[in-house]
Amino acid sequence: MTVLTGSFDAALTDKIVDGPEGFSGVEGDAAWAAEVRRLLDLRGATLLAHNYQLPAIQDVADHVGDSLALSRIAAEAPEDTIVFAGVHFMAETAKILSPDKTVLIPDQRAGCSLADSITADELRAWKADHPGAVVVSYVNTTAAVKAETDICCTSSNAVEVVASIPADRDVLFCPDQFLGAHVRRMTGRTNLHVWAGECHVHAGINGEELAAQARSHPDAELFVHPECGCATSALYLAGEGAFPSDRVKILSTGGMLDAAKASRATQVLVATEVGMLHQLRRAAPGIDFQAVNDRASCKYMKMITPAALLRCLVEGADEVDVDRDVAAAARRSVTRMIEIGQPGGGE
Numbered sequence: 199m200t201v202l203t204g205s206f207d208a209a210l211t212d213k214i215v216d217g218p219e220g221f222s223g224v225e226g227d228a229a230w231a232a233e234v235r236r237l238l239d240l241r242g243a244t245l246l247a248h249n250y251q252l253p254a255i256q257d258v259a260d261h262v263g264d265s266l267a268l269s270r271i272a273a274e275a276p277e278d279t280i281v282f283a284g285v286h287f288m289a290e291t292a293k294i295l296s297p298d299k300t301v302l303i304p305d306q307r308a309g310c311s312l313a314d315s316i317t318a319d320e321l322r323a324w325k326a327d328h329p330g331a332v333v334v335s336y337v338n339t340t341a342a343v344k345a346e347t348d349i350c351c352t353s354s355n356a357v358e359v360v361a362s363i364p365a366d367r368d369v370l371f372c373p374d375q376f377l378g379a380h381v382r383r384m385t386g387r388t389n390l391h392v393w394a395g396e397c398h399v400h401a402g403i404n405g406e407e408l409a410a411q412a413r414s415h416p417d418a419e420l421f422v423h424p425e426c427g428c429a430t431s432a433l434y435l436a437g438e439g440a441f442p443s444d445r446v447k448i449l450s451t452g453g454m455l456d457a458a459k460a461s462r463a464t465q466v467l468v469a470t471e472v473g474m475l476h477q478l479r480r481a482a483p484g485i486d487f488q489a490v491n492d493r494a495s496c497k498y499m500k501m502i503t504p505a506a507l508l509r510c511l512v513e514g515a516d517e518v519d520v521d522r523d524v525a526a527a528a529r530r531s532v533t534r535m536i537e538i539g540q541p542g543g544g545e
């Protein structure tokens with residue numbers, strides 16, 4: 199990708215600082231937003247932002263949603279360049295579904311502790327220990343892991359995907375242990391082997407905290423948006439009775455926004471990464487939305503700063519590349535998922 203020499207606002211770009219925690223030094227203000235929109239036009243690019251992005255990034259984007267919905271938007275978009283404001287595996291998924299487009303991520307260091315829980319080598323070794331097993335992987339995995347997978351799943355369709363596999367076949371489920379435990383409980387399947395991976399944001403949403411919130415907010419509803427790994431523990435705990443079941447709503451992004459608009463509750467507790475609160479407050483300004491844990495913030499998502507996005511648009515970096523064979527194999531596992539059931543989450 200070409201660097202846009204001389205065609206950018208140096209007063210802004212000169213402020214960009216690259217540090218170990220990411221790019222900083224630029225405010226997400228109106229001048230920045232105008233420059234971002236101008237550079238997107240210049241590049242003929244569309245900007246997609248995940249729900250857990252900083253509010254300024256969400257507000258300047260063309261589309262906001264969950265990773266799979268955004269990847270499908272990327273594939274259908276008329277633009278040849280996709281700027282994906284999210285973590286690396288999400289940008290990879292966009293590339294898998296749009297192999298001929300240029301996919302940029304504002305900072306390729308934005309990883310994911312859940313996706314990093316299993317490597318392709320580890321999955322190959324696990325498969326060798328369970329010959330004949332069917333591999334089901336959550337979408338929060340690298341392209342290389344998806345390429346070793348039979349069927350991908352999201353939290354919305356994981357139960358349906360596993361239920362579609364003949365009962366006598368072993369299933370290897372990775373990498374999220376909470377989603378795996380939820381699926382095992384829902385299907386009653388004893389031949390479901392679960393990888394012990396997790397997202398670091400899980401630690402902020404535990405059973406005691408959920409039960410304490412239920413006691414101290416007796417009229418509040420609980421929204422759980424489990425698309426990203428950060429809330430799969432809440433999904434599991436809600437099923438364990440940590441929160442009264444009649445007040446729990448397990449919802450995709452689109453479902454959550456619809457439920458917010460229709461809700462008569464005055465307060466809603468949200469069990470997911472705190473970035474989701476921004477879209478909910480915009481959708482239903484009359485409701486008091488509170489995070490079950492306001493420390494449930496993903497540091498990787500927050501690496502996509504105003505400075506990182508500006509640098510990305512000026513330099514045409516970081517470009518996401520996935521080997522063609524790996525992409526083709528990964529695409530098969532994603533396509534099988536779509537054929538089996540509604541992946542949900544934001545459409």
Ligand code: SF4
Nearest residue numbers: 310311397426427496
């Ligand atoms: S919230 Fe968790 S699962 Fe989602 S990107 Fe961050 S580390 Fe990964």
